[in-house]
Amino acid sequence: MVLSHVQDGTRDGDAAAAVLIVYAHPHPGRSIANRLLLDAVRDLDGLRVQSLYDLYPDFSIDVEAERRLLEQARLVVWQHPLYWYSVPALLQLWFEEVLGRGWAYGEAQHALAGKDCLWVATTGASADAYTAAGEHGHPFSAFVPPIEQTARFCGMHWLEPLITHGAHAQDARAPRARAADYRARLQRYLDGHG
Amino acid sequence: MVLSHVQDGTRDGDAAAAVLIVYAHPHPGRSIANRLLLDAVRDLDGLRVQSLYDLYPDFSIDVEAERRLLEQARLVVWQHPLYWYSVPALLQLWFEEVLGRGWAYGEAQHALAGKDCLWVATTGASADAYTAAGEHGHPFSAFVPPIEQTARFCGMHWLEPLITHGAHAQDARAPRARAADYRARLQRYLDGHG
Numbered sequence: 199m200v201l202s203h204v205q206d207g208t209r210d211g212d213a214a215a216a217v218l219i220v221y222a223h224p225h226p227g228r229s230i231a232n233r234l235l236l237d238a239v240r241d242l243d244g245l246r247v248q249s250l251y252d253l254y255p256d257f258s259i260d261v262e263a264e265r266r267l268l269e270q271a272r273l274v275v276w277q278h279p280l281y282w283y284s285v286p287a288l289l290q291l292w293f294e295e296v297l298g299r300g301w302a303y304g305e306a307q308h309a310l311a312g313k314d315c316l317w318v319a320t321t322g323a324s325a326d327a328y329t330a331a332g333e334h335g336h337p338f339s340a341f342v343p344p345i346e347q348t349a350r351f352c353g354m355h356w357l358e359p360l361i362t363h364g365a366h367a368q369d370a371r372a373p374r375a376r377a378a379d380y381r382a383r384l385q386r387y388l389d390g391h392g
Numbered sequence: 393m394v395l396s397h398v399q400d401g402t403r404d405g406d407a408a409a410a411v412l413i414v415y416a417h418p419h420p421g422r423s424i425a426n427r428l429l430l431d432a433v434r435d436l437d438g439l440r441v442q443s444l445y446d447l448y449p450d451f452s453i454d455v456e457a458e459r460r461l462l463e464q465a466r467l468v469v470w471q472h473p474l475y476w477y478s479v480p481a482l483l484q485l486w487f488e489e490v491l492g493r494g495w496a497y498g499e500a501q502h503a504l505a506g507k508d509c510l511w512v513a514t515t516g517a518s519a520d521a522y523t524a525a526g527e528h529g530h531p532f533s534a535f536v537p538p539i540e541q542t543a544r545f546c547g548m549h550w551l552e553p554l555i556t557h558g559a560h561a562q563d564a565r566a567p568r569a570r571a572a573d574y575r576a577r578l579q580r581y582l583d584g585h586g
Binding site for chain 1: 418450451475476477478479480481482484485487488491527528529530534535537538541542544545
């Protein structure tokens with residue numbers, strides 16, 4: 199199997215990658231935390247980044263291309279900033295169009311069954327905003343079920359998510375610390391110990 | 393105050409409506425359950441329907457127009473089929489663009505504070521699919537926090553949602569029953585007893 203290097207933001211080449219990062223930042227150029235996270239892993243062999251907002255700024259997703267990449271991956275990563283307690287709109291559209299009935303679920307094929315899924319999300323608020331008394335009214339875990347169940351409904355194994363709170367802090371301390379975890383986890387995975 | 397009749401799918405006229413239904417069905421023409429629900433209420437005086445997929449098929453939302461309508465409303469309804477345990481992509485984009493910092497939340501204005509919010513969602517599965525042992529792995533309440541907290545973060549009052557399971561059943565029994573509830577609730581609201 200030929201493993202590709204990162205082909206972030208291009209539609210060229212569909213070489214197989216064991217780890218596929220589906221990256222959804224509405225303003226990739228203005229990202230700090232997500233860019234730090236991505237830069238920590240993008241040179242790993244066997245990893246590919248699909249930057250949805252770079253590829254599909256008009257919200258016209260190439261469903262077949264996305265499916266081909268997914269079929270080749272063992273680990274699917276959904277990486278994005280949390281927007282209104284959920285995924286950004288283009289990733290929601292990707293769920294709707296790419297994870298279609300008859301391909302990802304339903305009577306016929308279950309194309310993603312048995313693959314692993316890692317959720318990598320950043321939030322602007324600090325962790326203590328996610329309590330019943332905090333700004334966001336709930337522990338962070340209250341916002342996980344829609345994402346987790348999307349993966350599970352497609353038969354994927356849900357891995358322990360990698361969540362970075364405080365992504366807006368000037369010192370970027372939290373994303374820097376998480377970036378090292380992220381690389382270590384993906385490296386272990388690619389080494390076959392994930 | 394002049395109250396408008398429904399102006400579903402048009403951009404004409406911004407007459408004030410006390411009840412604003414933000415309607416997000418990706419295929420309005422193919423909807424059965426949501427159409428039944430909408431048809432049950434659309435002739436009420438003081439109600440307006442914004443059909444997002446009719447208005448913005450290219451995902452280019454007129455943010456200022458949406459905000460003007462919201463400012464005039466007392467009750468904001470979010471009506472849509474559930475897609476991957478969440479709102480359809482265009483409603484997610486509406487959240488991101490319309491409910492912006494400095495307008496809906498943040499240091500300055502809180503344009504929606506004190507308004508009421510009603511969530512009207514349909515699901516294809518029957519209610520018993522929403523259990524820990526069921527097809528969707530969780531009680532339906534596990535999927536509510538992102539939507540509810542979006543409303544609450546903007547200072548809106550969260551009303552008891554109106555959820556219709558079994559929307560795909562051929563006999564449309566569930567949506568027909570819910571349609572009567574929906575009309576009664578909105579009518580009471582418009583009569584000032586909501």
